Amino acid sequence: MQFDTRSLWIYLHFSQLQLDTIEQSYSKSVDQQAQVKEPLAVYHAQSNQLVQINHAAQSRGIKRGMGLASASLLYSNLKLFEYKESLEKTHLTQLANALYLITSDIVIMEPSGLVLRAQNMLHLYGGLKPYWHSVSQVLAKHGFHYQSACAFSIQAAKLMARLGVGIISDERSAINTQLKACALHASDILPKDIEKLKRIGVMQVAELDRIPLSELANRISRYSLDIISELRGQAPSKVSFFQPKSHxxxxxxxxxxxxxxxxxxxxxxxxxxxxxxxxxxxxxxxxxxxxxxxxxxxxxxxxxxxxxxxxxxxxxxxxxxxxxxxxxxxxxxxxxxxxxxxxxxxVALSNEDFFARKSTHIAAMSLLSRLGGKLGSDKIRGLRFVQDFRPECSSQLCDYTAIASNGEPNATKSAENSIFADRPGLLLAEPSLLTQKVKVIKGPERVLSGWWEDKNVSRDYYIGQSDQGQQLWLFKTPEQQWYLHGYFI
Amino acid sequence: MNPILHELQNKQWVWTAAQSRCSSADSSRVKTGFKHLDKALSGGFPAAGMVHIHSHLGCGELRLMLAALQAQTMRQIKENETQTASEKNAASNDKLWVFIAPPFVINAEFLLAHNINLNQVILIQPDTYEEVLWSAEQCAKSGACASVFIWQNTLKHQQVRRLELASLQGQCHCFWFDNSQQQKSNLPLSLSLSLTREDSDILQVKINKQKVGWAKAPVKVKVPFVCRTGKLFTQKQTPLAGKNIVHLHKLT
Structure with missing residues (x-):
C-alpha cells in the first residue's frame, strides 16, 4: 500500500529483543538479583559476532560486534545464547497484537522493528502526546528495551530510531534538524552504495540532501536510490499492514x-x-x-x-x-x-438472570472437566435408557458430554414409560451361573426378545433371596439352568 | 460453665443430651420416610456428610435411601421455585448423582423407576483405588453433586475424614457401601448403619454411630420393591375378589 509523504510515522526499534526475553524469564524463574547480574550475550553464529549483550557483560568490557574469542578472553563465564530470528519475530508479532488494541496501522519490520502510523490516530487521541503516552504504556508493560523516533517517512524514522537519536514530535523542522545529523551507515542503503557515497564525501543525511537525486542515479543502485528518496520525503513508502491472526x-x-x-x-x-x-x-x-x-x-x-x-x-x-x-x-x-x-x-450474551441457573451448573461443568482431565474422559460415563426388553440392552453407557449439553430427550422420561419397574439396581454385565442357595420370592416374568438378531434372549426371571438376605435377580433358561443377573440394592 | 467446655461446645465438638431432643425437630435433617427410623436418627438422615452402610450387597441398601434423597431434592426445588417455569427446569437440572466404581453396571431402568433424571447421573470407573478416592473427594466438595456413592471395603481413618469434610463442604451426601466382614468403629462419620434382612420385606437397621443422639436399639423398616406389576396384583385384585365374594353372598 502506498502513502503520501505527509503521514507521521513512529518507528520502534527493539535492539535486544531476544536478550530481553531471556532476562525476563530469568527474573521470573529464579531469584532476580542473583541472576541478572550474570553477563549474558546473544551470539550470531554466521557472522561470529555478539549481537546483544546485557549491562553486566558491558561492564566487563564486552562490546557489541565482538567475536567469540575476544569476548571469552575478557570474561570466560559469559553465558551465550544463539541468536534466533524466528524468536524475535514471534515476540514482535505479540507486541503488534498488544499494540493493535490502541492503534490501527502497524507494520512489522523484521527482525526487530515496528512502525506505527500515527497520522490517523492523532485526531482520535487529540494529539501526539496522549497517543504516545498510551503507546509507551503498552510497551512498558512488556518491558523490552526500545528506541523510538518520529518522522514523516518510514525510512527517516527507522534511521533515527536505530541510531537512538529519535524524538517524539510532529514538528517538521525539529525532525529535520535531528535527521540531518544522522549518519548514513545505519540506514537501509546497501553497504556498497554507502561505500560509494563515502568516497564522494557523503556521510550524513545533511550532505546527501545537497546532491540532487538525478546526480546520484548513475552512481548507486536503484534500491538505494528509492531509500534515499524516501529519506528525503519525496517518495511514499510501500508497506503492508499487520493483521492479527485468528488463531x-x-x-x-x-x-x-x-x-x-x-x-x-x-x-x-x-x-x-x-x-x-x-x-x-x-x-x-x-x-x-x-x-x-x-x-x-x-x-x-x-x-x-x-x-x-x-x-x-x-x-x-x-x-x-x-x-x-x-x-x-x-x-x-x-x-x-x-x-x-x-x-x-x-461469549454468548445470555439474558438469564443471575439466580435462574444457579452456580451448580458451572460447578458441575468444571467438576467434569477436572475428572476428565485426571482420569481420562473415557472413564467418565453417563447413563442412557434404550427401549428394549432385554435388560442388558436397555441401559447403555454414553459419553458424559450428553450431560453437558442436556440434550438427551429420552433420559428425562420418567417411570411412567417403564412398566417393568421391578428391576434391580445393579446388573451383572454377563449373567453368571447361580452357585448359592436361594429362595424364590417373586416371579416368573418371561422375557422373550431379540430373536431377530444374534442376542436372542429367552428367560424366565425370578426374584430370589439368599440366606444372607441378599435379593437377587435370577433367570431360568429353557434348558433349566439358573443364572444370576442382578442385585436389588 | 467450664470455659473449656463452652469453647468445645461452640466448636460443635461436644454435644449435650438436651440438644439431641431439640434436633429431632430440626428441619435440616432429611426425613427417611420411615417413622421409627426418623425417631431413632433424631429426625432423619443428616443434611450432608458421609454415611457408611455396612451390609451384604443387594439388601436394599440403596432403596432405603433413594426415596428420601429424591424427596430432598424435590423439596429443594420447591424452596427455590418461583413462578416461572424456566427456573423450575433449571433447578431440577441441578445436582448430579455420581456413582464411583460400582461393583456391577448400574441399571438405568432402576433409576428411572425412582424418578431420577438420567442426565444427572454420572458413572466414574477409575483404574486405581487412589483415583476412586480422589474422584469421590472432588465430587463431594464440588458442590455440584447431590449424592456420591462409593463401593469400598477398606477406607482408612484419614481417608474417611477427608471425604466427610469434603461432603460437608460441598453440602452433599457421600454414601459408602461396605460389604466386608469386619466391623469398623471409631471412624469420623456422620452416620453409620448396619443393614440385615429379616424377611423378604423387612430390613433391620442398626445404628452403629451417629452424631448427636443416643445409642438406640435396631429399627425394623419395610422396604418393598418398587414393583408396579406387584402393586397391581396386591392392591387391586384382592379387593376385587373380596367384592365378588360379597356379591355372591348377597345373591345367595
Missing part, C-alpha cells in the same frame, strides 16, 4: 531442561495468562487447547486439553492441565513448550 500460537523455550512435570507449572501459568488475556480481549472462550511438550530426544508430546464448558480464565485451564500432567510420563527432558488454540467462540 493462537505460543512457543516458549525453557531456560533449563525440565524432567519433572511439577516444575512445568510456573511456566504453564505464565503461558496461560497470556492466552487468557488473548481470549479476554476478544471476548472469547474456548473448549479445547493443545499443548506441545518438546522433548530433547523424542518426538514432541501433544496434549489435548478439553473443558466441558467454554472457559477463558488461566486458573481454570491450569487446574485441568495440572491434572492431565500428573499422568504424563516424560521420556526425555523438555526444552520447550507450545500452546495453540485453533477455535474459540465468542
Amino acid at each position: 493462537y500460537r505460543d512457543y516458549i523455550e525453557l531456560l533449563y531442561e525440565i524432567t519433572n512435570t511439577d516444575k512445568l507449572q510456573p511456566v504453564l501459568k505464565h503461558t496461560l495468562e497470556k492466552f487468557s488475556q488473548f481470549l479476554y480481549l476478544r471476548n472469547a472462550q474456548c473448549l479445547h487447547i493443545d499443548i506441545q511438550l518438546f522433548q530433547r530426544e523424542h518426538e514432541p508430546m501433544l496434549l489435548g486439553v478439553d473443558s466441558a464448558m467454554p472457559i477463558y480464565r488461566s486458573q481454570d485451564w491450569l487446574e485441568i492441565i495440572t491434572l492431565k500432567l500428573d499422568k504424563v510420563q516424560l521420556l526425555s527432558p523438555i526444552y520447550a513448550i507450545a500452546l495453540s488454540c485453533d477455535e474459540y467462540e465468542n
Whole structure:
C-alpha cells in the first residue's frame, strides 16, 4: 500500500529483543538479583559476532560486534545464547497484537522493528502526546528495551530510531534538524552504495540532501536510490499492514531442561495468562487447547486439553492441565513448550438472570472437566435408557458430554414409560451361573426378545433371596439352568 | 460453665443430651420416610456428610435411601421455585448423582423407576483405588453433586475424614457401601448403619454411630420393591375378589 509523504510515522526499534526475553524469564524463574547480574550475550553464529549483550557483560568490557574469542578472553563465564530470528519475530508479532488494541496501522519490520502510523490516530487521541503516552504504556508493560523516533517517512524514522537519536514530535523542522545529523551507515542503503557515497564525501543525511537525486542515479543502485528518496520525503513508502491472526500460537523455550512435570507449572501459568488475556480481549472462550511438550530426544508430546464448558480464565485451564500432567510420563527432558488454540467462540450474551441457573451448573461443568482431565474422559460415563426388553440392552453407557449439553430427550422420561419397574439396581454385565442357595420370592416374568438378531434372549426371571438376605435377580433358561443377573440394592 | 467446655461446645465438638431432643425437630435433617427410623436418627438422615452402610450387597441398601434423597431434592426445588417455569427446569437440572466404581453396571431402568433424571447421573470407573478416592473427594466438595456413592471395603481413618469434610463442604451426601466382614468403629462419620434382612420385606437397621443422639436399639423398616406389576396384583385384585365374594353372598 502506498502513502503520501505527509503521514507521521513512529518507528520502534527493539535492539535486544531476544536478550530481553531471556532476562525476563530469568527474573521470573529464579531469584532476580542473583541472576541478572550474570553477563549474558546473544551470539550470531554466521557472522561470529555478539549481537546483544546485557549491562553486566558491558561492564566487563564486552562490546557489541565482538567475536567469540575476544569476548571469552575478557570474561570466560559469559553465558551465550544463539541468536534466533524466528524468536524475535514471534515476540514482535505479540507486541503488534498488544499494540493493535490502541492503534490501527502497524507494520512489522523484521527482525526487530515496528512502525506505527500515527497520522490517523492523532485526531482520535487529540494529539501526539496522549497517543504516545498510551503507546509507551503498552510497551512498558512488556518491558523490552526500545528506541523510538518520529518522522514523516518510514525510512527517516527507522534511521533515527536505530541510531537512538529519535524524538517524539510532529514538528517538521525539529525532525529535520535531528535527521540531518544522522549518519548514513545505519540506514537501509546497501553497504556498497554507502561505500560509494563515502568516497564522494557523503556521510550524513545533511550532505546527501545537497546532491540532487538525478546526480546520484548513475552512481548507486536503484534500491538505494528509492531509500534515499524516501529519506528525503519525496517518495511514499510501500508497506503492508499487520493483521492479527485468528488463531493462537505460543512457543516458549525453557531456560533449563525440565524432567519433572511439577516444575512445568510456573511456566504453564505464565503461558496461560497470556492466552487468557488473548481470549479476554476478544471476548472469547474456548473448549479445547493443545499443548506441545518438546522433548530433547523424542518426538514432541501433544496434549489435548478439553473443558466441558467454554472457559477463558488461566486458573481454570491450569487446574485441568495440572491434572492431565500428573499422568504424563516424560521420556526425555523438555526444552520447550507450545500452546495453540485453533477455535474459540465468542461469549454468548445470555439474558438469564443471575439466580435462574444457579452456580451448580458451572460447578458441575468444571467438576467434569477436572475428572476428565485426571482420569481420562473415557472413564467418565453417563447413563442412557434404550427401549428394549432385554435388560442388558436397555441401559447403555454414553459419553458424559450428553450431560453437558442436556440434550438427551429420552433420559428425562420418567417411570411412567417403564412398566417393568421391578428391576434391580445393579446388573451383572454377563449373567453368571447361580452357585448359592436361594429362595424364590417373586416371579416368573418371561422375557422373550431379540430373536431377530444374534442376542436372542429367552428367560424366565425370578426374584430370589439368599440366606444372607441378599435379593437377587435370577433367570431360568429353557434348558433349566439358573443364572444370576442382578442385585436389588 | 467450664470455659473449656463452652469453647468445645461452640466448636460443635461436644454435644449435650438436651440438644439431641431439640434436633429431632430440626428441619435440616432429611426425613427417611420411615417413622421409627426418623425417631431413632433424631429426625432423619443428616443434611450432608458421609454415611457408611455396612451390609451384604443387594439388601436394599440403596432403596432405603433413594426415596428420601429424591424427596430432598424435590423439596429443594420447591424452596427455590418461583413462578416461572424456566427456573423450575433449571433447578431440577441441578445436582448430579455420581456413582464411583460400582461393583456391577448400574441399571438405568432402576433409576428411572425412582424418578431420577438420567442426565444427572454420572458413572466414574477409575483404574486405581487412589483415583476412586480422589474422584469421590472432588465430587463431594464440588458442590455440584447431590449424592456420591462409593463401593469400598477398606477406607482408612484419614481417608474417611477427608471425604466427610469434603461432603460437608460441598453440602452433599457421600454414601459408602461396605460389604466386608469386619466391623469398623471409631471412624469420623456422620452416620453409620448396619443393614440385615429379616424377611423378604423387612430390613433391620442398626445404628452403629451417629452424631448427636443416643445409642438406640435396631429399627425394623419395610422396604418393598418398587414393583408396579406387584402393586397391581396386591392392591387391586384382592379387593376385587373380596367384592365378588360379597356379591355372591348377597345373591345367595
